[in-house]
Each structure stands twice: as structure tokens, then as C-alpha cells.
Amino acid sequence: MAKPRIFLSSTCYDLGDARAALTEFLEGYGFEVLNSQTAKFGVKPKVHSHDACLEMIPHADYVVLIVGGRRGGTYVHSDKSITNEEIRVARKLDRPILAFVDRKVDALRQTYRKNPGADFTPTVEDPRIFDFLDAIGTAGIELHNRVRKIYDDRLKMSAGEQPGAAE
DSSP: OOOOEEEEESOSTTTHHHHHHHHHHHHHTTOEEEOTTSGGGOOOTTSOHHHHHHHHGGGOSEEEEEEOSOOOOBOTTSSSBHHHHHHHHHHHTTOOEEEEEOHHHHHHHHHHHHOTTSOOTTTOSOTHHHHHHHHHHHTTOOEESOTHHHHHHHHHHHTTOOSOOOO
């Protein structure tokens, strides 16, 4: 039986350590992780890194999204972030998405809704992150703030159940 594949979606610059640790953790539980920061990701010559990421999503069984305080780069063919575009493609392909959000970022969402002109820069580089999180939530993707949820959902996935059910 082939290993289940997980596409790891997040900004890279600020979450490199978390991505590496999560990749190691998931591989330890038998997943193949499609992490753009690893040598085995399979980037093609002359293909923009954004497009290379999007091309890998159809090869994934699941998508794990990590959202921190950075918006990340704007996708070369859109005004949205590359992370936003990855989630759009994953949803279009009907891939299960397990989303994790930094607690500080998530806690500021209510404040942002009441006062979108406030300065959130100590925690968030770009307030469009809050809009992205709201869009994820309204799309029915549950937001989690603990990585332990991956382990719990891994048990569900191995049993053929959908991950992400509320606890």
C-alpha cells in the first residue's frame, strides 16, 4: 500500500523550523510529506516555485496548512498569496485540509473585525491574513491551534475516516 501523501502549505521564511519538525513528525508516522523546502520535493527547471508547489497538490491525499504571522509572497498569476492559492487548488480538488493557526494570530481576528485599521504589526505583517482565515473558516475548514491534532487525525485517516472532526 502506498504511503498517504500530505502537502504542507504555509509560508516558508518564518515557519521553516515548524515545517521541518512537522515533516519529520509526519514521516515518522508513515506519511510522505510534500514539503517545498526539501530536496525530494521535485521542482522542475524553469518552473516558478509557486507553480511547482501548485503542481504537487494533485499528488497529495491531504493538505496540512500552517498559518503564522506572515502573509507570504503574492502568487505570480494573482493578487492572492501563494498559500491562499494552494488552499484554493486543494479545495477545488476536494482534498481534506487540516489547518493550524498561531494562537496569537487567531486571537487577534476578533479585534481586526472590530477595528481593521488598527496596527497588528507586532504579531501580523499583513492584515489580509485575517481575511484569509475568515475565508478558510467560511469554507468549512476547521482551524486548530495544536499540532497534536495531526496525530489524532492520523489515526482517523488510517481508519479511512475524514480528519478534522471537532473534539
